[in-house]
């Protein structure tokens with residue numbers, strides 16, 4: 202058996218901290234993408250830039266099957282308070298989700314695999330704009346999978362609370378769908394003293410809100426998790442307390458872990474709104490905005506990811522709870538069988554979790570993460 206090439210962890214740690222120091226928001230990752238492309242070209246890979254703006258894909262070409270490995274590159278619009286020597290130098294921008302680490306891990310894996318190529322083709326996918334700006338969808342729409350066909354695709358995220366040499370690889374749902382909905386109850390505005398002369402949308406909105414939780418509670422299978430929250434409510438004018446307004450606007454979020462429950466939430470929120478509107482003699486305009494599908498790990502891809510994780514870590518768990526957050530890796534998982542795994546980030550330092558102003562990727566996770574990426578490519582292509 203061939204001894205795998207060893208990544209230069211000291212150099213990669215320096216790179217990771219440089220990326221941390223220079224965070225860039227979604228679709229603005231020009232410096233980061235430039236560094237990524239330059240390093241990948243230096244390895245002799247075929248490199249394509251400018252995919253969906255700042256996306257980069259590098260290909261290590263072989264014969265037979267092909268696999269896609271995804272890293273996200275963007276930071277968040279928030280200040281950093283970590284006090285680290287390599288803290289963000291850009292006010293109001295910060296790598297608070299560890300995507301600086303994800304970018305570095307995949308560059309490290311490209312070094313390892315380029316030095317000792319696997320049997321098939323590896324596409325290293327560096328995605329822009331994971332944090333709510335639609336980078337994955339934009340890459341798919343830019344023809345990612347037509348230009349770089351993948352038999353399987355894998356994603357990875359750092360996870361505080363797990364040790365830096367620990368991984369969680371779990372079949373099935375990992376992250377929830379993340380959708381928005383908007384609703385307008387439209388009635389006939391009238392004098393607050395003469396409700397019988399109009400049609401009151403405020404009372405209809407009250408009925409709707411009090412019935413909304415019957416969808417997760419009474420309609421969706423109790424063994425299937427789901428969340429519906431009304432998060433915005435607008436009606437009338439606080440300076441006009443004798444006026445029943447013409448309309449009420451309500452908006453919120455909906456989360457599910459399967460495409461079926463997601464469809465059900467879309468349908469049922471609308472059904473409830475139209476039903477209550479009809480009962481109250483007003484009308485409802487309803488709009489459900491599909492943002493990110495759930496991330497659901499394919500059984501075959503998960504098996505491959507698990508074998509890869511177990512080959513590089515003695516500390517792999519297969520029971521880890523799904524997150525109600527979302528990741529637009531889900532769009533890649535719709536195009537090819539995929540698996541999304543968790544890499545430990547060590548204990549939460551001072552309680553800092555993802556999207557906290559003190560968060561930092563743990564460089565001690567680099568060796569395990571890089572070894573995993575290389576191993577999963579080899580496993581998938583064998």
Ligand SMILES: [Zn+2]
Nearest residue numbers: 298332555556
């Ligand atoms: Zn995030």
Ligand SMILES: [Zn+2]
Nearest residue numbers: 298299300358
């Ligand atoms: Zn993230």
